[in-house]
């Protein structure tokens with residue numbers, strides 16, 4: 001697995017123009033563009049994703065691709081309409097219609113995804129995300145997705161946080177300075193401690209889909225799944241934050257990495273537990289081409305800010321670009337949820 005490093009703006013420009021001056025002006029970009037050294041994309045997300053994926057040149061994106069910090073905070077705390085609601089009525093209706101066609105049986109659509117319906121359709125996040133992504137608008141790319149649990153709280157996962165979680169787990173297996181320590185399962189709950197150099201996080205994973213293979217309840221337990229982490233990213237953007245009244249939890253990378261570790265532990269204890277293990281993973285895992293895309297988006301892409309100032313994309317803008325690539329290529333061509341031996345890369 002590659003580690004997405006973050007180059008600075010100057011380093012990105014110097015990839016195409018080693019002798020670039022200190023101040024990157026509009027004229028310079030125009031020069032680079034005239035010399036066909038960079039590509040400019042004004043407003044099409046599909047075109048941007050295609051060029052970034054191609055990775056041959058530095059891509060400069062127009063102002064339409066900007067999500068400034070204030071807007072980003074607002075979107076991440078409200079989900080606004082920028083996250084896919086995977087348990088929405090239209091999404092469920094499409095899945096039910098396909099199932100009715102397949103079985104000839106009539107299934108009642110409910111305004112909210114109940115345990116019974118989820119068990120009947122054997123739904124898990126993958127099915128719902130795939131359906132929602134493959135019906136999204138290419139020019140209105142999602143930053144991630146969410147579903148609403150039985151406590152009326154939204155559980156949200158952004159693309160980049162899911163990738164960061166996979167990378168953190170991968171690094172903890174390779175490097176001494178990152179440790180993910182996992183406690184004992186108490187019912188379907190477990191506590192995880194993550195140590196990274198001088199930082200330390202405590203993550204509580206609750207309502208894990210820890211089930212026997214044939215247990216139909218695995219298809220509804222995940223609806224309740226919740227993470228509590230004491231990091232800034234999560235406490236600032238979740239219901240733990242007392243100034244924030246909305247019932248939304250945006251899962252952080254520690255939660256995802258801890259979850260992957262919990263899967264590993266449940267697999268190790270599979271025999272002791274007579275076949276019980278974590279059955280359902282809500283965190284999308286990027287395939288190699290999606291990781292390459294992120295590498296290009298982070299290190300070969302610049303955004304034209306107000307006043308024609310160039311800067312590197314922020315995390316939310318990267319989410320938006322990953323969303324554009326996901327819709328362009330279709331979900332299965334960028335992501336997966338399960339590996340046979342569950343070794344991340």
Ligand SMILES: [Zn+2]
Pocket residue numbers: 201229230231232233234252253254255
């Ligand atoms: Zn965290």
